[in-house]
Amino acid sequence: MTEVADYIVVGSGSAGAIIARRLADAGAAVTLLEAGRRDNTRLVRKPGMIGPLHSVPQLKQIVDWGHYTVEQKHALARKVPMTHGKVVGGSSSINGMVFVRGNRKNFDDWAAEGNTGWSYEDVLPSFKKFESFEDGGNEWRGGDGPIKVIRARDLTPASESFIEALVQATGARRNPDYNGAEQEGVSIFQQSNSNGLRSSTAVGYLDDRPANLTVLPKTQVARVVIENGRAVGVEILTVRGREVLRAAREVIVSAGAFGSPQLLQLSGIGPADHLRAFDIDVVADLPVGDNLHDHLFVPMSFAMPTALHRSSPGHFASALVRETLRNNSTWLARSVFEVVSFLRTSQAKDIPDLQLHVLPWSYPGPNQDAPIRHVPDPRCALTVMSTLIYPRSRGTVRLLSADPAAAPAIDPNYLDEQVDVDTLVEGMELIREIMAAGPIAGAVDTEVQPGAQHRTRADLAKEVPNRATTVYHPVGTCRMGVDERAVVDPTLRVRGVEGLRVADASIMPSIVGGNTNATTMMIGEHAAAMLLG
Numbered sequence: 001m002t003e004v005a006d007y008i009v010v011g012s013g014s015a016g017a018i019i020a021r022r023l024a025d026a027g028a029a030v031t032l033l034e035a036g037r038r039d040n041t042r043l044v045r046k047p048g049m050i051g052p053l054h055s056v057p058q059l060k061q062i063v064d065w066g067h068y069t070v071e072q073k074h075a076l077a078r079k080v081p082m083t084h085g086k087v088v089g090g091s092s093s094i095n096g097m098v099f100v101r102g103n104r105k106n107f108d109d110w111a112a113e114g115n116t117g118w119s120y121e122d123v124l125p126s127f128k129k130f131e132s133f134e135d136g137g138n139e140w141r142g143g144d145g146p147i148k149v150i151r152a153r154d155l156t157p158a159s160e161s162f163i164e165a166l167v168q169a170t171g172a173r174r175n176p177d178y179n180g181a182e183q184e185g186v187s188i189f190q191q192s193n194s195n196g197l198r199s200s201t202a203v204g205y206l207d208d209r210p211a212n213l214t215v216l217p218k219t220q221v222a223r224v225v226i227e228n229g230r231a232v233g234v235e236i237l238t239v240r241g242r243e244v245l246r247a248a249r250e251v252i253v254s255a256g257a258f259g260s261p262q263l264l265q266l267s268g269i270g271p272a273d274h275l276r277a278f279d280i281d282v283v284a285d286l287p288v289g290d291n292l293h294d295h296l297f298v299p300m301s302f303a304m305p306t307a308l309h310r311s312s313p314g315h316f317a318s319a320l321v322r323e324t325l326r327n328n329s330t331w332l333a334r335s336v337f338e339v340v341s342f343l344r345t346s347q348a349k350d351i352p353d354l355q356l357h358v359l360p361w362s363y364p365g366p367n368q369d370a371p372i373r374h375v376p377d378p379r380c381a382l383t384v385m386s387t388l389i390y391p392r393s394r395g396t397v398r399l400l401s402a403d404p405a406a407a408p409a410i411d412p413n414y415l416d417e418q419v420d421v422d423t424l425v426e427g428m429e430l431i432r433e434i435m436a437a438g439p440i441a442g443a444v445d446t447e448v449q450p451g452a453q454h455r456t457r458a459d460l461a462k463e464v465p466n467r468a469t470t471v472y473h474p475v476g477t478c479r480m481g482v483d484e485r486a487v488v489d490p491t492l493r494v495r496g497v498e499g500l501r502v503a504d505a506s507i508m509p510s511i512v513g514g515n516t517n518a519t520t521m522m523i524g525e526h527a528a529a530m531l532l533g
């Protein structure tokens, strides 16, 4: 065994890159292992390239694990693509860049379950630490962190009229900062990019790394090496075969909501019967891979000339030429999302339970499951997504093979709970109400997706299993907690194993009410602070 570092961090994504950098800044020797390739291409770093990156299978496979769910029994046996970054920066290098913390109550709920140190007041400094918000720092926001956050700008007239219509139809307020004091209302979307460049954790934390932080791309970890109940290193897959790297202090697993449970299970940490079925020696019998849950949305597209954007090669090519000639001069410099709203359905208790994502582009429907290039309607269109942010359904991640190169079985068990369908349908009905309101109705030519023929609540409910799709926010599979369902304790240590922590989206006990990247980066900062004591 070669002693390579004080700390080994597995996975360079939203959490892992941050942990590795903070430990290195404190003087430790850190090795960061990443299965994917380097991220320094325009395809990854130019924000608007997300369109081709996700819609052209040949491009997507360069940076994606290529996972699919198992057949979803409540969604017409669909196998839903579970895109997940396999590249330096992880999913922060390929995501939609919208920037949302969630609701402060989400963290207070984690703390109330026994997760001491994770209330909103506790995690707020970790949120502030990583961000540079364009308005500067204040009580709620960070002003000088490595991740740049700006608001969408030059909103299309369609998006502007959507805001007006939403206010009129729902009575919701315009909220200048949904990541500030209050989440509720309608707002201009914030996004993690600036000056025409994606602000991933690779850009923010790794580009200018110190010499004591070694990043090894194209290095997949096969298992954590555990001796006498203590994690002492990892086994990696190389072209020469398997090799062991040793950590003098700790191993931190930040391989994401699929990668982390898979790696723990391959290392003998997981449900004992499941591991034995693959002849894996059991180190710790823990519910690793349980509690998988995810946000779902149903896109509704409306043909509207005022949306200005067409999903045509000509429209894309002209922006690409202009953006190449002058950086940060076109829509390619930013996320495609313009407006967000947090609202309450009839099911809501204390906080908003519905999110609307709004983008001035048409969206292919009814779903994008097939691994082909999906062609959206060519007209200018506004898409509004009814988004379920507190799903009740729970699923699993399990091994299909003891071979680390094999994909795991991912079963989010989407729409298992009827209330999840009901919430999405209520959101769809609300979107129709908004689109029929005075400030926007006259500008809408027609509803393209799902289409006016799906008229009643029952019609919409029937469409949900075919149209609902992942927002790519899987969490919860190495749950943090203090009871039998916990995999890690509130200091992120794997229960019953020394020298091993998990820190990424998988530790969320329950999903936050908003896109998960910001919370996962907070987890990275919070974990680093705990490691450094």
Ligand SMILES: Cc1cc2nc3c(=O)[nH]c(=O)nc-3n(C[C@H](O)[C@H](O)[C@H](O)COP(=O)(O)OP(=O)(O)OC[C@H]3O[C@@H](n4cnc5c(N)ncnc54)[C@H](O)[C@@H]3O)c2cc1C
Pocket: 010, 011, 012, 013, 014, 015, 016, 033, 034, 035, 036, 083, 084, 085, 086, 087, 088, 089, 090, 091, 092, 094, 095, 096, 097, 098, 099, 100, 219, 220, 221, 222, 254, 255, 256, 257, 259, 260, 263, 471, 472, 473, 474, 504, 505, 506, 514, 515, 516, 517, 518, 520
């Ligand atoms: C397509 C897409 C769009 C999204 N859009 C948004 C958005 O707009 N806003 C938002 O807030 N959130 C968004 N998200 C979600 C957000 O990006 C994720 O929640 C977040 O990045 C998860 O971070 P993580 O650290 O848990 O995992 P990741 O960032 O996925 O990092 C895990 C890393 O570990 C590596 N890895 C895994 N297994 C191994 C192994 N065995 N050995 C070595 N390396 C390994 C992976 O390659 C990866 O780089 C999106 C996600 C996707 C996929």
